[in-house]
Amino acid sequence: MSVKADLGILPTAQAYFAAQIPVVVVGGGACGLTAALAARDGGADTLLLEADPVPQGTTAMSQGAICAAGTKDQARLGIDDTPELFYADVMAKTEGRTDPELVRFVTKAAGPAVDWLTERHDIPFSVDTSWKGLGHSRQRLHGPPERTGSDLSGRLVRAVEKAGVDILCSARAVGLFADAEGRVTGVRIARPDGTHEDIGCGALVLGTCGFAANPEMVAENIPGMAGVATYTWENACGDGIRWGAQLGGATADMTAFQGYGSLAVPQQMLFNYNFIIDGGVMVNRNGVRFSDELADISGQGLYVHRQPDHLAYMIWDATLQDRYKHVHETKQALSLNAIKFADTVEDLARALDLPPAALAATLAEVREVKEGRKADPFGRSFAGAHQLSPPYAGIRVTGALFHTQGGLVVNHDAQVRRGDGTLLPNLFAGGGTARGMSGPTMSGYIPASGICMAITLGRLGGAAAAKVAAR
Numbered sequence: 001m002s003v004k005a006d007l008g009i010l011p012t013a014q015a016y017f018a019a020q021i022p023v024v025v026v027g028g029g030a031c032g033l034t035a036a037l038a039a040r041d042g043g044a045d046t047l048l049l050e051a052d053p054v055p056q057g058t059t060a061m062s063q064g065a066i067c068a069a070g071t072k073d074q075a076r077l078g079i080d081d082t083p084e085l086f087y088a089d090v091m092a093k094t095e096g097r098t099d100p101e102l103v104r105f106v107t108k109a110a111g112p113a114v115d116w117l118t119e120r121h122d123i124p125f126s127v128d129t130s131w132k133g134l135g136h137s138r139q140r141l142h143g144p145p146e147r148t149g150s151d152l153s154g155r156l157v158r159a160v161e162k163a164g165v166d167i168l169c170s171a172r173a174v175g176l177f178a179d180a181e182g183r184v185t186g187v188r189i190a191r192p193d194g195t196h197e198d199i200g201c202g203a204l205v206l207g208t209c210g211f212a213a214n215p216e217m218v219a220e221n222i223p224g225m226a227g228v229a230t231y232t233w234e235n236a237c238g239d240g241i242r243w244g245a246q247l248g249g250a251t252a253d254m255t256a257f258q259g260y261g262s263l264a265v266p267q268q269m270l271f272n273y274n275f276i277i278d279g280g281v282m283v284n285r286n287g288v289r290f291s292d293e294l295a296d297i298s299g300q301g302l303y304v305h306r307q308p309d310h311l312a313y314m315i316w317d318a319t320l321q322d323r324y325k326h327v328h329e330t331k332q333a334l335s336l337n338a339i340k341f342a343d344t345v346e347d348l349a350r351a352l353d354l355p356p357a358a359l360a361a362t363l364a365e366v367r368e369v370k371e372g373r374k375a376d377p378f379g380r381s382f383a384g385a386h387q388l389s390p391p392y393a394g395i396r397v398t399g400a401l402f403h404t405q406g407g408l409v410v411n412h413d414a415q416v417r418r419g420d421g422t423l424l425p426n427l428f429a430g431g432g433t434a435r436g437m438s439g440p441t442m443s444g445y446i447p448a449s450g451i452c453m454a455i456t457l458g459r460l461g462g463a464a465a466a467k468v469a470a471r
């Protein structure tokens with residue numbers, strides 16, 4: 001992990017700059033790629049550094065969904081959405097425990113960022129109408145055509161190449177050079193053959209993601225998730241957050257994270273939650289439910305982790321299976337034989353190795369709740385939910401840490417703030433490297449805001465970095 005090769009902040013006097021580039025971006029995920037596009041649009045020669053042989057990151061693992069309000073595709077579909085509604089939804093989801101200034105400018109800039117990527121950079125986003133609720137009062141999840149993170153990542157990389165940005169892969173940043181005022185003067189990179197190179201810059205954008213893959217940072221900031229399974233990009237080691245902090249940048253909400261409870265076991269793939277949203281339920285090894293599955297899908301991973309053997313089972317039926325058979329994760333799970341099908345509850349229980357009587361009793365109770373004859377013991381509202389009926393389907397899952405939400409505090413230009421509110425002169429951050437909109441807990445994450453923060457802050461930071469570098 002890069003954490004082992006971290007040289008931290010080095011004095012400029014130790015640098016041997018092989019090149020001087022106006023804007024350098026570290027990290028080739030959605031944040032870094034979008035920042036590079038915006039810096040290039042702003043007229044700056046731009047270099048993107050990526051540790052891996054190909055830019056992918058957590059972005060390529062994701063479902064590629066981005067929340068944004070007031071986009072042209074929403075207007076085309078007649079969805080009356082505004083940044084104000086988006087703002088209100090985020091404040092409600094976080095129970096007001098997030099930074100209102102951050103939420104205000106991100107919810108305002110997200111829609112224009114999506115339209116800009118579509119119109120100027122040929123990435124045709126459209127509203128994914130299969131997503132509803134979970135904190136969003138309007139349908140505002142946008143995705144690329146294939147609705148996958150790898151599609152999004154590939155399209156961003158092609159756009160960056162077309163825009164004339166140089167991408168240097170297999171180039172891991174291992175430290176930053178800075179002067180006494182905290183002005184970044186360059187980056188030291190390590191190459192796979194063990195050699196180092198120093199590259200000077202006028203402004204730096206950090207898009208290295210959060211710290212979900214760094215066990216020490218997880219144990220320090222989110223002790224409740226220490227030792228829980230991790231499903232994330234291996235370079236999400238918190239490099240950018242640590243360097244920004246070492247330069248005097250403030251950090252916030254370091255306790256926040258997203259931990260889905262739907263990682264298929266043993267296939268180790270993210271499974272589709274639509275089955276649950278539309279009326280499916282989750283049970284543990286004893287065949288009983290243990291939560292309101294929709295109350296806190298961002299934190300559901302921790303609830304699943306607390307179950308016997310850290311396992312849970314998602315249960316739905318043939319109607320829902322048919323409704324979501326086209327979704328990438330469903331197809332992937334089918335190809336891996338991860339989904340078990342059965343004509344009766346008892347046969348499903350046997351296929352999943354669950355106690356048949358307990359599972360039958362659970363599903364009978366859920367039926368009563370959906371019919372309005374009984375209150376849900378976990379307080380879940382099943383309003384409008386599909387009534388499950390045979391044949392049934394199910395999958396075994398566990399909970400995992402997917403990505404962290406805390407990071408560097410930034411202003412409306414994605415420029416990093418010090419603890420006293422002043423700005424570091426030429427340092428910008430976005431995506432998982434910056435503080436997200438989720439507030440301090442696992443429950444505040446509103447769906448699809450991870451990539452929203454990446455492309456929105458990436459665009460703002462790249463554009464502002466180009467201006468700073470030109471001065």
Ligand SMILES: Cc1cc2nc3c(=O)[nH]c(=O)nc-3n(C[C@H](O)[C@H](O)[C@H](O)COP(=O)(O)OP(=O)(O)OC[C@H]3O[C@@H](n4cnc5c(N)ncnc54)[C@H](O)[C@@H]3O)c2cc1C
Nearest residue numbers: 027029030031051057058059062065173431432448450451
């Ligand atoms: C399974 C899964 C599904 C998800 N689905 C969604 C979704 O549908 N919608 C959503 O909004 N969010 C989703 N998320 C979260 C989302 O993927 C992240 O919030 C987002 O991709 C972060 O983008 P980023 O650019 O900050 O980081 P990344 O995409 O991780 O990019 C960071 C890049 O920096 C590189 N890097 C790191 N350190 C260095 C270094 N020292 N030197 C050089 N390069 C370095 C990495 O290799 C990587 O390529 C999901 C996450 C997971 C794990």
